[in-house]
Amino acid sequence: GGIYRDVWLHVTDRLHITDAVDANIVAGGGIFVSYPSVSETLAQVQVKTHVNNENATSKDCGVETYIVDSNNMVVAEMSSTQTIPADSDHTFTQSATIANPSLWHPDHPNLYTVYTHVLDGGTPVDNYQTRIGIRSIEFTKAEGFKINGQVLRFRGANRVQDYPYVGFAMGNYGQRRDVLKLKEAGFEYVRTSHCRPHDPAFFRCLRRVGALWF
Structure with missing residues (x-):
């Protein structure tokens, strides 16, 4: 019995990125990253950012997203704005393409970092970092498990x-x-x-x- 995990108290602005578990949204809530298309030459990355406005007034919200590689180089930038009514929420959906991506694989686990910034009328009020590995995963009847188009036993x-x-x-x-x-x-x-x-x-x-x- 008792607490056997780290416990954190997160204090946020009233305009903030939600907690993914607390939001309880399928394929969403908090920061949700997916990869609609992946190849060795080009990868499409989709980033969903769920923002909650707990203010008594509407807010002109901006979300700026940067994807940075292991060499600390920015490989993609995305920016969106949306007016969120009082006591409401909005999911920002942003997409970017990365040329010649360093794909994640058990033999070479390349990682990127997604930096997300939430702005209230241009003023930063929240931010989040998400570590990601760009890859595609599929199961086929004929070949079994495949990662990045290659069979993996x-x-x-x-x-x-x-x-x-x-x-x-x-x-x-x-x-x-x-x-x-x-x-x-x-x-x-x-x-x-x-x-x-x-x-x-x-x-x-x-x-x-x-x-x-x-």
Whole structure:
């Protein structure tokens, strides 16, 4: 019993990006990133930003989004504006194309960072960072699992979180150690079980080292 995860108190402006879980929107809420089209030469990235206006008056809201690669170079910029009525919300949908993208794959887990800024009449009031790996994933009857158009015969493991002396309340170091051990053992995906919720630090590390999960 008790709290065995990090607890954060987020204090925001009344015009702010929502929490994805609290918003309870299918394929939306908070920052939701998808990849409608992916190839080695061109990738389309779609970013949905759900903004809530809890003010008593309408707000001229702007959303500026930047996608930055691992070399800290801006590879895409998007900007949108919308008047949001009082006590209402709006989902900004922005799209960008990235030429010659560095795709995410278990053998080369390339990552980008999406920087999102919310403006109230030109004044910044909220921001968010999202780490993403650009890739396409599909299952076919004939070939099975494919990532970025290539067949991947992966090996997986089931992970039940536990750690000596602390049990479920393991710190980020323990989470990272588990991921590195799984990767060193040759696993490309992990099934998480018997502990809800699993630590976000565990998933962040999986993304960085090149492992899938479900």
